[in-house]
Amino acid sequence: MTQHRGETPQTYCELDAGDREYVVGVVGTGPGFDTILKIVAGEEFREFLPPMRLAGVVDLAFDDPRRAGALLAGVSAYPDTSALFAAHPDINLVVDLRGGGTARAMAAELPQGASLLDSTATFFLCALSNAVSAGAHCRRRLDHQKLLLETILDEVQEDIVLLSAAGLVEDLNRNILNRLGKSKDELVGRHCEVLRSGPDDPPLCDPNDVACPFRVSLATGKKAERLHTAVSADGRLRYYRTYTYPVAGLAGHIAHVAVFRRDITDRTLGEINARQAERIETMGRLSSYLAHELRNPMFAASGFARRLANMTELPEAARERATIVVEELTRMEAMLKQFLEFARPVGKVSSEADADANRAVGDAVLAVRPEAEGRGVGIAVALVSGVAAVAFDPALLKQCLINLLRNAVEAMPDGGLVTVTSGRDADRVRVRVADSGRRMSSENLENMFSPFYKAEHCEYGLGLAMVKKVVDDFGGAVEASGQPGGGCAITLHLPPALAGPAFADAAPVNPDAGHSPGDGS
Template sequence: MTQGSGERAETYCVLDADEREYLVGVVGAGPGFDTILEIVAGEEFREFLPPMHLAGLVGLPADDPRRRGALLSGVPVYPDCRALFAAHPTINLVVELRSGVSRREILDAMPPGASLIDNTASFFLCALSNAVSVGAHCRMRLDHQKLLLEAIVDEVQEDIALLSAAGTVVDLNRNIVHRLGQPKELLVGQPCSVLRSGPDDPPFCDPDDPACPFRLALSTGKKAERLHTAVSADGKLRYYRTYTYPIADASGKIGHVVVFRRDITDRTVGEISARQAERIETMGRLSSYLAHELRNPMFAASGFARRLANMESLPEAARERAGIVVAELTRMEALLKQFLEFARPVGQAVPGRADADADANRAVLAAVEAVRPEAEAKGIGFALALVPGVAAVAFEPALLKQCVVNLLRNAMDAMAHGGVVRVSSGRDADRVRVRVADSGRGLTHDNLENMFSPFYKADHCEYGLGLAMVKKVVDDFGGAVEAAGEPGGGCAITLHLPPALAGGGADAATLPGGTP
């Protein structure tokens, strides 16, 4: 750029000048004219150039259609440079585009302090225009891709977070924001520990844990994953799988890690239930085989032992020993009966049959009365909360009573020092609910996962066949069994039972919306 008004030429860069608005005059309509108009009037150039305003033009033919364009609306056209500069003495930037006017003539007529960009230098402005256009196009595409990616990530119902190598939150999806109930702006920039909703929530990263997937991804540069278990606020066991993916920069250095955490509880519970069902089926076949093989010799041995115990000709010590044999064989017979009950196939209730449906409240009351003497001997009481008129269930009454008895005995076994067993009934959505809760020993993750497996043993507890039998029977009747820890210790087991179909039994009229 050259300073005019007859003084010695002095070059400098406009962008080095003080920030000010430039009043522009254009002389000539040669190549680059349209681009210069866009640069002066276009908003997309404001972040690259100082503010500019087009004062007037010289050399644009009267019949040129561009005169009627939006960029030239209200812009006057003058016959020569002197007329332009006379009308606008405050012009401080002149652009010459092959006007046929000599450079000296323009310099002599320019207002003092004005700068000139000739047709050669205007090439760089055109190049800037092209660069800005390309940049705007790239930015538009990037914005589109960003919006698309954000929409996809936000619609994923799992937790997704982008963490820096230092373990701070760089970005996160909407699922985490909703779960935590905090604005995204408050979470970004914080340590990754803020993404945990509570102490039982698996961490997104734990720099102190060598097996942490975040740490493994940073150290190995490879994908890592891990299965977590946690007990939710309602005491139910939940399963999570965390995946981490390292992100390297152009130099190969890992600067970020994407953490993807999925709640796989439903899938895992289904897999565990399938394994338990397989074990129960195997146990049932084995029980049936053993029961039939042992039944006859055991009954024979029991009969001989009873005879010996009643023979007065035998010494007293011999009769006492025979009595011990009788007692032990009786206990074995009871266990054998339990095996046979466990192995016995259970079918669905048949609508229309007199004994096809069961009254859940009646089954609970009968079960409580059956175990009450045993409970009183252990200093255990019962607190009942039964909803009157709860729907009849499609269940064999005797089997439902036995299932509740097994739950009550399991609760009593967990309360070595006495206490109260809470029993309730009700309805959740389309299922009838029977719930038995104790205040005994607390449950571990392993207990919650395996307590319905036959003869499962853990520290200070043994579940035998009782709970396995309950699950087998309830599953066979189309229901479900759910276990959860209780606040402050203890366990609650809930039976979710299918209601009886209208017309399927004597109590069908108690169904909501049923016809008496």
């Protein structure tokens, strides 16, 4: 936080001295001598007084230690005023510190146009010195407090800006400058809209939005806040919380509004993941209960229906209806099996159960390709060879990838392209499945891993929820992001197997080869 652009230091008194320099002679070393030296020859008073130069001193003892001081450097000492005035006829100000009425007697020999200050008048100069010293002390304290406040505000990893009632930027912290890549002079005095880095960056103030915290604080004189969601340029969902605090002026009306904006993405995603995990756990218990309670009645009903469908003595119409019952019960049995798989706890794998991520991708692509081609969806695969083994059950990893591929295919009813890639990010193995379907909204990105979530153009069952549950149980992570041109990308971040070898011989899958990587075909 610094002085506003164009602001000039305040002055209390403007001396009508023009460019005149005062050439000063000091007579005597009585009380106030050190103070007069500081006023005339020191730097502390330069901003308060016109230019002054000490020409000479009278009655300064030869052994006076002050002769060696910086204030008297280059200044000559004289035995009397006559010698002083003769050496410096340009003296125009004389300070007499001898006292005892000597000033009146000296007035007659002053150089023409020179002024005289006696020992009584120098009292006011000493008072000025004390006032300036006190002011300097206060200034140092204020500078220290200002520096401390600037440091605190600049080190806070949040956006902090002070806006006028008209929405103009009065001041802002370094976090905003670093984010925008601009200097403070480029932003101060301009409308707050310049603080947005792009359309995916929520505004710090929007005077046209009645719910904007900036407008609310101006209207109510109270603190306001708001939660913003935005899909960043890389397709990831970001969460921001904006707080505004009104600042009253001297007249009592709201003159400024302090705006704080915090990126709460990590915290919010943690809360969302916790809620989703709780829903999945509840769904798992409910699924297990329903599956066990319905399985026996359904098996019995299915057996009777099959028997009826095979009884030749029944009319054809009755056997057809029994066949329909068998088909529906079979569909319900498959659904119950899915519920049981969802409810089944995933155990930790042993070192013998490590999976080859590239091979799992190849197997999943082979399983889904016929269905994808039937819907007019192509699958492109680009895998990095030699990716480390992952601490994951091979069959479960394949099933997770099948679920992701089928979800991507179903997201493109009019055809499209699914792209599968693999690689390594820091200490995790990355497998990414991306489709070219509809653009994802922030609501879709936030809820797509919730069981049976239904959006405007799509409906999610247990497939993605099952993927998240399994990957989380194995110590991995699942991330969803929108595609710049539309569609969704889901990335699995999988833990590598401890002390496990990389699958150096596993070649990337050729989507047109019709086999999985490394099978020797």
